[in-house]
Amino acid sequence: MKPGLAIGGVLAGVALIAALVSLVWTPYDVTVLTIAEKLQTPSPAHWLGTDHFGRDIAAMLMVGARTSLAVALVAVGIGMGLGVPLGLLAAARPGWADELTMRGNDLIFAFPSLVIAILITAVFGPSAINAIIAIGIFNIPVFARVTRGGAMSLWTLDYIRAAQVAGKGRARISAEHILPNIANLLIVQGTIQFSLGILAEAGLSYVGLGAQPPLPSWGRMLADAQTMVTLAPHVAIFPGLAIVATVLGLNLLGDGLRDALDPRLRRAR
Amino acid sequence: MARYLVKRLLSLIASLLAASLVIFAVIEVIPGDPASYMLGMNAAPDTVAALRDALGLNVPLPMRYLGWLGGMLTGDFGISYTYKVPVADLVADRLLISLPLAGLALLLSTVVAMPIGLLAAARRGRPADYMVMGGTQLGIAVPNFWFAMLLVLAFALHWRVFPAGGFPGWGDPLMALRALTLPAVALALPQAAILARVLRSALIETLGQDYIRTARAKGLSGAQALTRHALRNAMIPVLTILGMQFSFLLAGAIIIENVFYIPGLGRLIFQAITQRDLIVVESVVMILVFAVILVTFLTDIAYAAVDPRLRVRG
Numbered sequence: 370m371k372p373g374l375a376i377g378g379v380l381a382g383v384a385l386i387a388a389l390v391s392l393v394w395t396p397y398d399v400t401v402l403t404i405a406e407k408l409q410t411p412s413p414a415h416w417l418g419t420d421h422f423g424r425d426i427a428a429m430l431m432v433g434a435r436t437s438l439a440v441a442l443v444a445v446g447i448g449m450g451l452g453v454p455l456g457l458l459a460a461a462r463p464g465w466a467d468e469l470t471m472r473g474n475d476l477i478f479a480f481p482s483l484v485i486a487i488l489i490t491a492v493f494g495p496s497a498i499n500a501i502i503a504i505g506i507f508n509i510p511v512f513a514r515v516t517r518g519g520a521m522s523l524w525t526l527d528y529i530r531a532a533q534v535a536g537k538g539r540a541r542i543s544a545e546h547i548l549p550n551i552a553n554l555l556i557v558q559g560t561i562q563f564s565l566g567i568l569a570e571a572g573l574s575y576v577g578l579g580a581q582p583p584l585p586s587w588g589r590m591l592a593d594a595q596t597m598v599t600l601a602p603h604v605a606i607f608p609g610l611a612i613v614a615t616v617l618g619l620n621l622l623g624d625g626l627r628d629a630l631d632p633r634l635r636r637a638r
Numbered sequence: 639m640a641r642y643l644v645k646r647l648l649s650l651i652a653s654l655l656a657a658s659l660v661i662f663a664v665i666e667v668i669p670g671d672p673a674s675y676m677l678g679m680n681a682a683p684d685t686v687a688a689l690r691d692a693l694g695l696n697v698p699l700p701m702r703y704l705g706w707l708g709g710m711l712t713g714d715f716g717i718s719y720t721y722k723v724p725v726a727d728l729v730a731d732r733l734l735i736s737l738p739l740a741g742l743a744l745l746l747s748t749v750v751a752m753p754i755g756l757l758a759a760a761r762r763g764r765p766a767d768y769m770v771m772g773g774t775q776l777g778i779a780v781p782n783f784w785f786a787m788l789l790v791l792a793f794a795l796h797w798r799v800f801p802a803g804g805f806p807g808w809g810d811p812l813m814a815l816r817a818l819t820l821p822a823v824a825l826a827l828p829q830a831a832i833l834a835r836v837l838r839s840a841l842i843e844t845l846g847q848d849y850i851r852t853a854r855a856k857g858l859s860g861a862q863a864l865t866r867h868a869l870r871n872a873m874i875p876v877l878t879i880l881g882m883q884f885s886f887l888l889a890g891a892i893i894i895e896n897v898f899y900i901p902g903l904g905r906l907i908f909q910a911i912t913q914r915d916l917i918v919v920e921s922v923v924m925i926l927v928f929a930v931i932l933v934t935f936l937t938d939i940a941y942a943a944v945d946p947r948l949r950v951r952g
Contacts, residue, residue: 492664616781
């Protein structure tokens, strides 16, 4: 196993465990404000210090991990759930269905997730749900393209022809023969979109289009930190490090998985 | 080439029309009555009626869409509801800040990424390559707005080389550039990391081609073969990424402007959202999407210019 895969697994695993543990235990209660203890630097009592409301930053990071990971994960789910069937359809029906799906894809591609978030927020107001929808919509064409590309190359292969001769329909072939064979591609792309989703969620929450108070999120912690970065730099530094570590971990994991799952790529690189 | 251009131009127009329909539909159709939405819950009925009139909401939907579209074609984006000035003027002022910022970042990321990608490709599998790959992996993972905050801490508050925020206007170009330096660096970092990686893998792929062996056989050094033959052929994937990155850069600029309190498009659109100025939101979103579609179009044209084979495929 390459070291990248192990490092990536550990970094992403730490974020995941922190998020899960925060469901049952955090070092301090993040809903309790202790103004008397505000903006403390790291100490044995507060390992990463406290924020402007006296909340423990380590505890905030744990709860924030939950928001960030959940938003990114559901957004990947939306992207896969809609993008993969569209990609399969486009590959199975060259011609108008393919053309229509791909033009639709191009159209969504013209809307960066931030722009989708702006549109949704202007209409429905800001919330973490809107961030999920915006990132999810952005993910749809990504998965549709990867699925279509992988599926198209499979449709020319003999065993697919054999299945067709045996009388299986296009939908059934897509589900039974194409999908399992592009699962690797989808897992790798899923990891990449997961890490992009965490970055996007942080950005959206930072500008106020994502998670709203009192829901902690890494992006919101950075937004709060901005005004007091001179007084207490640590308030800005730790949430950023959490994002970097998680995204880096997921990217290394994605690269490592790609190499491990597809030996052909190992030679090409 | 002319046939190809016409075909691409038609698809550009189709994309723009489709995008404008989506934006129009989301903003004007879904939220119920835009006038009462913009005025808030406590608005008097006659105020709402007056705004409905001013916004032209009593006209049938298809006519309103055509009116909006026609207005944009002639540069008339409507009147901002909060600022009471033409949206076109507002946007033009802000574009004069956001576009140079995005352009500066694009330039910076290209200038940084080119030598790094070349170095990594030339020294592939050796320590320099591993350092570049590790460093760029880190660069991709850093959120640009957080990097911007760190830059402010270091270069504006600690060393006081650059201003921490604000924009003095283009009256003094040097001061303006100074104000845009830190934001551009923050924007450029992740882009440069991605670009360097793409350039490296594209170069490594072309280095395996027969014509590189021929070039080496006729006596060119490795570095000469790399810069004269491999680099030019590796430009296609690099151009693709540059084109795609533009949309990320534009979105990034909108966020970064918030860190530095720069009065660009980003500040305008967030103020418009909080003040429910739907006309401004609609127009700015359309301009952003227009920019992305236009850049995709230009990238396609650039390929065809670089690689004649692509003109046939269309």
